[in-house]
Amino acid sequence: MTKGEQTRRYIVRKSAPLFNQKGYEGTSLSDLMEATGLQKGGIYRHFSGKEELATEAFDYSWGKAVSGRLDGVAEVPDCVNRLKKMIENFVQLRAGLVPGGCPLMNTAVEADDGNAALRARAKKALQNWTVRLSKITTEGIKKQQIDHHIDPLKLSQLIIGSLEGALLISRLQNSDEPLRAIKQHLSEYLEQNVRTTIRSNR
């Protein structure tokens, strides 16, 4: 890695918590200078502008969130349990994330009437996460672990939406209770309505 590339990554890493906490509009040049210890020219030599830096910072923050949420998921053999593991990770693995809550929620909310490049990143992030969960469900249907009436896309959106909404409330109330409650609700739903009762393949 060249020195320029190292500095570029350093700037992204240092600015990611700012954008995730204060938002795109709320992050000022002086915030960025303070966080990186660099002057304006030292920062923007590496990026075409604030938008490029913010989109890379989003990708960095989102990457950390995804890797935490998917940690150990692929190793779980049963597909319903795999979905439950992802839910558990979302609820419990709050450490190791970039401060400021879920980058997808933060960016989606700020950019839905605003910056098109950031909105596109958030949309793509949501799409990728949805596809990952859908694939688990599709595999589960194929293996007869998941009821064949279940729509993989709808189930993915239900899980993602419920988790994000519970996180919103948990953060506003400074309490993990809404997150723990949604985990329990989704677990019961997965066991009662999603898991197939024919388990010929297990």
Add this chain to the structure above:
Amino acid sequence: MTKGEQTRRYIVRKSAPLFNQKGYEGTSLSDLMEATGLQKGGIYRHFSGKEELATEAFDYSWGKAVSGRLDGVAEVPDCVNRLKKMIENFVQLRAGLVPGGCPLMNTAVEADDGNAALRARAKKALQNWTVRLSKITTEGIKKQQIDHHIDPLKLSQLIIGSLEGALLISRLQNSDEPLRAIKQHLSEYLEQNVRTTIRSNR
């Protein structure tokens, strides 16, 4: 109403869509001047500053959202159906709202690491909404329409979180599908797990 009070309300009404779409940080003085047709002095004669204007704009936007969501709810006799009516309103009554999505979500996400006054308003708004739903549930338990094992606070948070999360996804994907799916999911949950099977009082 004095002329000053009229102007004050006019400014709040005109600036509410800006704050709800662009956020507190993203709304500039020139945006406010353009939307109101007033100069800086004409705006800030009526408010102690941007924070006071933004908190009043939040209350205005939130008031519209709440009245839409609760429209016709009190008239529904059965408590489970009352909760379902609120969910239906949330999903379907998108017209008449201040543009920019749910003011509670927007303000909570921007203010959770930022402006304390706005965060406090969002927190209070969530609390009031939660209490309203909890009261319906408590009444339903008393009238034996709702199972007495149900925790009114948890159920309220589950409904609110699920709706807000589905709205986040719907807005990002420009599709009502996630909102319609959560409505169906919550309806089934309310009928299967929340409604009491003993209906001696109906």
